[in-house]
Amino acid sequence: MPEFDTRSSKTERMLTAEVEDLNHIHDLSLRLAGANSLVDVLLDVLQTAATLVNARLGTTQIVEPNGMLSMVGQFGFGSDVLEKFASVGLEDCSTCAVALKRRARTIVPDLHTDPDFSEIAAALFSYGAVGAVSTPVLDKAGNVLAMFSVYWLEAHEPDDRELRALDLCAELAGRHVERSFAAKALLEQNERNVLLMRELAHRGKNLLAIIQAIAGQSLRGNRSLDEAREAFVGRLGALAHTYNTLTDKSPESLQLHDIMAASLKFQSERTTIRGPDILVPAKNAQTLALMIHELATNATKYGALSNASGRVEIEWKIHRTGSDEQFLLTWSEIDGPPSKVPDDLGFGSVILTSVVGSELKCKPTLGYQENGFQYNLDCSLSALTNSSQTSR
Template identity: 30%
Template sequence: MSQTTVSRLSERTGLETSRPLLDAMANAVYTTDRNGIITYYNPAAATLWGSEPQVGVTRWCGSFRMRNLDGSPLAHEDCPMAVCVKTGKSVDNREILVERLDGLQRRVRISPRPILDDAGQIVGAINTIDDVTEQRQSERDRDASNQLTESILRNSKDCIKLLDLDGTLRSINPCGCSSLELASSDEALGKNYFDFWQPADREAAVAAAHSAQQTGSGRFTADFVSMSGKTTTWDEILSLINDAEGAPTGYLVISRDITAELNEAREKTRQLARQKALTEIGALALAEGSFQTFMDQTAERVAEVLEAPLVKILPFADQADHLWLAAGVGWKPGLVGKAIVGVELESQAGYTLSVNGPVVVPDLHTETRFNGSTLMHDHGVRSGMSVTIAGTTSRPFGVIGIHDTRRREFDEGEIAFLQTVANLIASCHRHHESIKHQTLLVREIAHRSGNMLQVVTSIFSQTARNSDSLAEAKSKFEQRLGQMSKANLLISNNGWTKCGVRDLVAQTLDLFVDQVEISGRDVVLPADLCFDLGLVLHELATNSNKYGAFASDEGRVALRWSVETRDDGQEFVLTWKDSKRQPAAPVPSTGFGAKLIGQLVESKWRGKVTTELDPTFSCRLSLPLTTG
């Protein structure tokens, strides 16, 4: 019953007539006279107050205590009922807090109205009280829930959307706008959700919607390409939304970006594959078999694990003037074993040899450090990375590289993998070289022991004949014998096999290292030639120490060597040039040193010796190189 009806009912029929109706009301109702003294209250009012006020005594209200909504005290004489009686005016829907004697507090909405006599004079008032405690609490809970929902939608890292049944977008949260690269949701609303996807994924989205209509939910995973071209992968869950009657009205779509999760899972898979490959390559390095077989199988494993269409292993040629394609994957038929790559800085391999660390090329088209070799351009190489393979001496073994025909970024794990493979190749090469050297050394000791005695005897005889005294002969012979020992030690350390010219020069001229300016690639020469070349360098140094640059601390020797190509093959050319010549120095063409150089270079190796004396001493040696 409305407040107006209650007021009129009281005015029309009187309180006594209305009492049964008022007693039955669920709302608290009470009346006062013109002085605010309570004249009636129904059971609901007594329950609300927690006590029964004295009719004819209690004034204004039966509550133990009243408060405003902010918690401040509200005196009885200032309560809405008192205001109504005092002013003769109704108070509509005023909400306050009423407190019982036991401390229970309720929130109520009160609407006191004056009761007038026939003359229009106030004779009292009637007040209806609605307990709105639960209603207001429910509203607060609902508001809190709405705020929480809004906060979740606003801060969620998931893209949350509401769709009509036809896929029209009706709502989208900020994450969704960010994912779609939109400034606000207004740019997305009204668009069709299914049109966001590429054709193949659109079919999956439609199928998920049909599944949601049948079972309540549907799910699919798809790649989304943003307006800027960025590709991300999303896990999409569609849930059917029904109205109060159970009729479907649309879909709730929760989209989660799983790009990072997928990338992490893929990276773990790649890491495991790389670890497995390194284990297999390590086992191959220790297994019996040829080094060539090891390189071939290693190239295949690298290509597989790094998903690289092109792999190359490039050892140094003996002449150190180029690298050659010893093993590889993906190259045109006939190139593996034959193709050569220059060591100049213009090629990636050559540049790799000049730096300390891996060389990574995301895009050869924009590369500025080098141009790339003809081999790479002929195969449409776009990207790649390469590392140096350490050698058994100071000279590197070569380079290993991988290449792709598309633009590609290489991560730290891939770079570390290739570097580790390079280390395994270096280790395997040292192992195979060690075995080969041991075999050759044993064979060479048996072969050379007799020859060495003959050489020593010959040098002693020649030295004695060309010396003025026994002491001079002894000194010269000890020096030459010492050089033979050094050369023999250098070569035998590697199993009497090939050795580098730089190591030979460093050992032979160690006493004059600060006075020698050397220039030349670290050419590898046969053991016998290295041995004889060591004797030649010793004689040249001895001559310079007596009559040339080494005779003074200021003197310098320019030592140059190279491999030159002639019509009939290649030859090793070495040039020695003193910066100064001592006055009255004898012509260095009649002594034993000059004869020894001539015998070794021209008689034994079919080479040529050219000397000049003006303005300073210089000597040019040309020695033919055999292939293989």
């Protein structure tokens, strides 16, 4: 009979402990619902977990986009641990690194006697940490979102009740961390949409201004109506190609090679395009599209593309002058008729010199040579690529 009473008392104590654990978890869930930040969530989960397993020390980390664990909170260690173990990767020998790699809990009853963790045991010696458990916080797909680790000041092998408590804390944390990440992603997307709408409105105003300028200049002078219409439609087509490419690839910027290819798609068999990858903001992409259109139109009418054998080479490079990086683009016409300065410098010449020069803060040059026309653009790389150049 006494033996039965002993077993009964032990069972009652275990049930009482389980009920107390569930009460702690329930209280934690209520607090997390009103938490102000992700760090607050992780710290509350850590401290609750430590209370449930009677641990004296603890740390919590979040997984950064680069896959590293970044320390965001602790208790019992002191604030210096945040800097000392600020970042942990898969190659480290800590329990949290192993848990990150395995995507599963790592238990080390005694850090001092386990040869696989001798380095972290030495690093944590001054804090008194001996037993350790690192528990990953997972999303529904099993990806690690965060980590919390608890430590005892003596060797400790967690029992089933303690492991269940840690699992419940991790599951509760996973729901809140995943929800926090989703809310952050939604907020960033909303902010991006607002910026895109502002950019669209701004770009629309710019487009109308450009069309008005093109129309006014194309219809001015001694051209016939058909000639004026051809110039106007051609320039609008160059803008349209750029807008289509912006829409298909990125509404904010384009690769320089894509701008060139879109502008020269009807002359692609007789043009060579060479140069490194350079991302150009939308406004400058418009300017370059108009520039290439004028050069291609002139080459088709009067230059290397006006005969059967001529060709065009477009090449750009980046070179350093002092502390600044310069962008150098060259349009070279080969095997065409000799070039000469036109009697009437129309709006096309204005685009190639004044418009491009004003937008990119430089002075492009037009070379009318016996062996073919050449156009040189030499500007600061930052003037070409820095979207802040776009006025708001």
